Amino acid sequence: MPQSTFPYTHQVVVIGAGAAGTSVAASLLRQRPGLDVAIVEPSDVHYYQPAFTLVGGGAYSLAKTARPQASTLPEGARWIRAAARELQPEQNRIVLEDGREIGYETLVVTPGLKLDWDKIEGLRETLGVNGVCSNYDPSLAEYTWQCIRQFRGGKAFFTQPPAPIKCAGAPQKIAYLAADYFRKKQISSQSELRFYAAGGALFSVPDFVPHLEKVARGYNIGLLMNHNLIAVNGDKKEATFSFTDGDGKTQEITESFDLLHVTPPQCAQDFVKNSPLANADGWVDVDQHTLQHVRFPNVFSLGDSSSLPTSKTAAAVRKQSPVAVANILARISDKQLRASYDGYTSCPIVTGYGKVMLAEFVYGGKVTPTLPLSPFKESAFYWQVKKRALPPFYFDYMLKGREGDIAHKARD
Ligand SMILES: Cc1cc2nc3c(=O)[nH]c(=O)nc-3n(C[C@H](O)[C@H](O)[C@H](O)COP(=O)(O)OP(=O)(O)OC[C@H]3O[C@@H](n4cnc5c(N)ncnc54)[C@H](O)[C@@H]3O)c2cc1C
Structure with a gap:
C-alpha cells in the first residue's frame, strides 16, 4: 500500500481504520472508484473485537481475531500510518502525532473510544x-x-x-x-x-x-x-x-x-474530546440520523467515537456505514442528504457455552429482530451465528464495503 507524501489535501480523510473507518472507506471506493481517500491509522493489526468474549471463555483463538492492517484496508486508499493528534475543522486540517499536517475536503472521524x-x-x-x-x-x-x-x-x-x-x-x-x-x-x-x-x-x-x-x-x-x-x-x-x-x-x-x-x-479519545468537534461529553457531535456533524457540514462520524445515542457495537456500525457513505457521496455531489440511521444496534448476549440471546433494537429501546425468532430466548442457532458466521462476515463482507442486508423489523 503506498504511503502518503506531505503536505497534501485529500478529498476524503478517514481517522481510524477499525470497524467503522474501514467499512466507510471501502464502500466509498467501491461506489466511487478513483475517489482520493486517505486513512490515518497507527496500528499494524486489525482486531475483530466481538470475539474477545469467546477468547476469554476459551471458545475461540486470539490469533483468529487478528489480521494484518494492510490486508483489511481497501485497495485504492492511501494509508497514513500515524495517529491523529489534533483536529482543526475551521482550517479543514488535522495534525498528526509527529507534527505533519493533512488537509481534507471531507473528514470521517472514527478512532473508536479510550x-x-x-x-x-x-x-x-x-x-x-x-x-x-x-x-x-x-x-x-x-x-x-x-x-x-x-x-x-x-x-x-x-x-x-x-x-x-x-x-x-x-x-x-x-x-x-x-x-x-x-x-x-x-x-x-x-x-x-x-x-x-x-x-x-x-x-x-x-x-x-x-x-x-x-x-x-x-x-x-x-x-x-x-x-x-x-x-x-x-x-x-x-x-x-x-x-x-x-x-x-x-x-x-x-x-x-x-x-x-x-x-x-x-470515554472519548483525548484528541477528540479537546477538539471543536466534541459535544459536552467529548463525543463527535453528529446528527443522530444523517451522521453529519452539527456544526461542520463536511465532517461525519459513526461508531464508538460518535455521539450517536445508541449502544456502541460493530453491529451498529454495519447499519451506520451505508448511511454515512450515502450522505457523504450526496454532499460531494451537492445533493440533499437523504439516508437516515434509525439507531439499530445488536448485542449477541452469550448466556453460556452454545447459547446466545440476541438483543437487537433501535432508538428508544424498541426491540427489532432481523429473523422471526424470539429475541428473549437463548438460542443455539445464534451461538453458531456469533462464533462461525459473523467473523467471516465482518472481515470478508462488511470491511470490504459490501452493504446488502436483511431489514430488521419492530415486533408486532
Ligand atoms: C470485549 C468486547 C466485546 C465486544 N462484543 C461485541 C459484539 O458481540 N458485537 C458487536 O457488534 N460489537 C462488539 N464489540 C464492540 C465493537 O468491537 C466496537 O463497537 C466496534 O469495533 C467499533 O468500531 P469503531 O470503528 O468505532 O472503533 P474500533 O473498531 O475500536 O476502531 C478504532 C480505530 O481507530 C484507531 N485509532 C485510535 N486512535 C487513533 C488516532 N489518534 N488516530 C488514528 N487512528 C486511531 C484504532 O487503532 C482503531 O483501529 C465488542 C468490543 C469488545 C472490546
Whole structure:
C-alpha cells in the first residue's frame, strides 16, 4: 500500500481504520472508484473485537481475531500510518502525532473510544496477574481464560463501569461463560459469583432485563447494581466499590476476590474530546440520523467515537456505514442528504457455552429482530451465528464495503 507524501489535501480523510473507518472507506471506493481517500491509522493489526468474549471463555483463538492492517484496508486508499493528534475543522486540517499536517475536503472521524484503565486506582499494576483479567484488551483476553480454567472455587467478581461502554452486554457475557464452566466442572457449590454494575439495571433495554435476570439467577450470580469499581489492590486481592446507600449517601466497600474480571471505564479519545468537534461529553457531535456533524457540514462520524445515542457495537456500525457513505457521496455531489440511521444496534448476549440471546433494537429501546425468532430466548442457532458466521462476515463482507442486508423489523 503506498504511503502518503506531505503536505497534501485529500478529498476524503478517514481517522481510524477499525470497524467503522474501514467499512466507510471501502464502500466509498467501491461506489466511487478513483475517489482520493486517505486513512490515518497507527496500528499494524486489525482486531475483530466481538470475539474477545469467546477468547476469554476459551471458545475461540486470539490469533483468529487478528489480521494484518494492510490486508483489511481497501485497495485504492492511501494509508497514513500515524495517529491523529489534533483536529482543526475551521482550517479543514488535522495534525498528526509527529507534527505533519493533512488537509481534507471531507473528514470521517472514527478512532473508536479510550479505555480508561487509570480511572480505577491500582488496576493497571495488577492487570494480567493476581487473578485480575479483562476481555477488553486482546493482550489480556487469554489470561481471562487462564483465570477461569484455574479457578478452584472462591469468589469470582465481574464488573461493569458507568455507561456508555462498547458492547454493553460484554461484561455479563463473561460472567455467564464462567458460571457455565464452573457448573460443568462441578465447582459451583464452592464458588460465589457476583456481578457489580455501576448503573441501576442489568441492560439498557428494559424488555431484556427480566430475561437476563433469570439467566443470572439460574447461575446463582449475585447482582449488585449501583456499585462502581474504584480501586483494586492486586497483592491483597481486594476490590473497592463505591455505592449509594438507602439515605442517598455515597459509601465505599472493600471485598476480597479470587478472580476479578474488569470492564474498564470508557470515554472519548483525548484528541477528540479537546477538539471543536466534541459535544459536552467529548463525543463527535453528529446528527443522530444523517451522521453529519452539527456544526461542520463536511465532517461525519459513526461508531464508538460518535455521539450517536445508541449502544456502541460493530453491529451498529454495519447499519451506520451505508448511511454515512450515502450522505457523504450526496454532499460531494451537492445533493440533499437523504439516508437516515434509525439507531439499530445488536448485542449477541452469550448466556453460556452454545447459547446466545440476541438483543437487537433501535432508538428508544424498541426491540427489532432481523429473523422471526424470539429475541428473549437463548438460542443455539445464534451461538453458531456469533462464533462461525459473523467473523467471516465482518472481515470478508462488511470491511470490504459490501452493504446488502436483511431489514430488521419492530415486533408486532
Ligand atoms: C470485549 C468486547 C466485546 C465486544 N462484543 C461485541 C459484539 O458481540 N458485537 C458487536 O457488534 N460489537 C462488539 N464489540 C464492540 C465493537 O468491537 C466496537 O463497537 C466496534 O469495533 C467499533 O468500531 P469503531 O470503528 O468505532 O472503533 P474500533 O473498531 O475500536 O476502531 C478504532 C480505530 O481507530 C484507531 N485509532 C485510535 N486512535 C487513533 C488516532 N489518534 N488516530 C488514528 N487512528 C486511531 C484504532 O487503532 C482503531 O483501529 C465488542 C468490543 C469488545 C472490546
